[in-house]
Amino acid sequence: MQPSNTTPPIKGRGTSSTMAGRFATQISVADDWNSSPRHPRTQLRFERAKSIISRNNSPDVPFSLSLNPYRGCEHGCTYCFARPSHSYLDLSPGLDFETRITLKTNADELFEQELQRPGYRCEPIALGMNTDAYQPFEKQYGMTRRLLSIALAYRQPISLITKSSLILRDIDILSEMARLRLVHVAISVTTLDNELKRCLEPRTASGAMRLQVIKRLSEAGIPVTALIAPVIPLLNERELEHLVAAVADAGAESASYILLRLPHEVAPLFIDWLYQHYPDRAGHIIKRLEDMRGGRLYDNRYGHRMRGNGIFADLIRQRFSLALRKHQLPARRQTSLDSSQFQPPTRSGQQLGLF
Template identity: 45%
Template sequence: MADLPHAFKGRGAASNPEGRFESIRHHAEDDGWQQDVLDEAQPRPRTEVTEEIARSVITRNDSPDIAFSLAMNPYRGCEHGCIYCFARPSHSYLNLSPGLDFETKLRAKSNLPDVLRAELAKPGYIVSPINIGSNTDPYQPIEKKWRITRAALEVLAQCHHPCTIVTKNALVERDLDILVPMAREQLVQVFVSVNSLDNHLAAKLEPRATAPHRRLKAIHTLADAGVPVGVLVAPIIPALNDSDMEAVLEQAADAGASCAGYTVLRLPYELKALFREWLALHAPQRAEHVMSLVQQINGGKDYDSNFATRMRGHGVFAQLLQRRFEIACRRHHFGRARELQLNTSRFVPPRAVSPQGELF
């Protein structure tokens, strides 16, 4: 068996496999001449952020198993480094690796507010809630400096445009001055993702995300301020974090969450190998059992892309998860994650930028 890659503290992936679109493959080979160098501790990969000039920022979704039709992502890649992130393979479109590159070589859409304003001003634009964070987290650590998510919210608030936010970072509390007024007009709903209460596990699964207990505090802060907030137990990984489902829902309810949702682990494309590598490094004793259950809920495969089952899985174990979730939701009087109706009637298109400026 080949030696396992080196695990980096603060990073989810341990390697940088080529993306599926790359035509060149790299393979390191030890020739024995630099053993002293090879034995030294490997330096930690640094986060690099590159500005991206976006041509469009609102994407349309027609997947029947996703509740929203419009989405917006201020960043490509995500510094949180969640090893299970289904968005990792999207980095292949940038000719970058879904592994370490995904969490270290990030793209920031610096012109997003201007492009968003232009797209909202188009004559044929039809209002629908925009989901922020469908692919990568809008409040990942680099948002503290770049503030693109905040700028996008400012545009939406000015236009009275509804949106939903998905995050696992307590940095969302920073923008309460925008979110609270939007909430009064039924223009926003926030979903905080919490899939475990085990800080040690979370530090390996999602190394640069906010700790679980701090996310629960963020739910309380948002709810206490009057911002509608739900909890997403996502993803549920069989034999790894599924035992925490009921406890997460209970503590989220106590914190003020009004609705809940869940998904099971999804392993599209290169993510299959990356997750197996992570299991071998961090949970070798249960790796075989975890993957056995993952395959059970995916019809014998590591991943089944069927729209009808990819979010919840199918089979006995998937049915058990669904039953447990439903019982816990009834106990805590949770609504479904998509029940809140956001207000689309107040939208006012932004005025087109004029070279003469604003006269009135």
């Protein structure tokens, strides 16, 4: 497969492509939100959502309920599996995904309303699974912190995944939730190579900083899993054993990995990125990916999409398993979140019943 995008990379962005999404009804090349195509500004939009908790029935992800306060992600990870979601908004899964961000301004209100619903049955909720709940705008708006405060008040268990050091801002809430067995955190660690990180995940914390985040969360008694993802053959794959050793040393209680996934528009975006930044090995990487996906770039079958198959996928599995054993890390987190404590707090003006 040859690249479709001929524009040069944009510093600080994961892609320079403005490709239309698969549901596009119109295609635009410029407007007033972006005064310079070489230095696009990030625009935050505000939305009052109609609902906030999503249900998932995939058998190969460890949650059934999720909550996402943001759409799009300024972190700009080139490979992000959530990029195609911008296609539903008639926006590009390329540059728009990382420069047109939406904040659900009533996410906290809707969350509390859902928890107060008479028929609500408590089970762990995954926060920020689609796009990072600790992306840059969170520092200013604090929606994720408000959601965590509500979860703590209601004793609602939460799982989090992030690449950001901003999570340390909320260590006070998280440590109290951890004491009550109400939270588990996963920190995604993709590479310790700063040059690779700068073009692959341009606006995320460095690998070294993510190790510090694992260390500080662990020291605060907050259970942390390291997610080595995505594993990209012939790119960050060479770091696999080193990454396992580093997260173990930082205090992670477990570790897992996910093979690079290229659903829908992510495939052409990633291929463009490969030829822009690693033209000498792009063809080899693409062929290796196809070897691990049954001759295709992506296999969406449950049980296969996260790990791949074939000799090269098996080799990664074996290497990862050996590294875990060497550093005495389990492959899955041991923390069991406690849903039995769920209790809506007494609201102002309400009187508790005597019986």
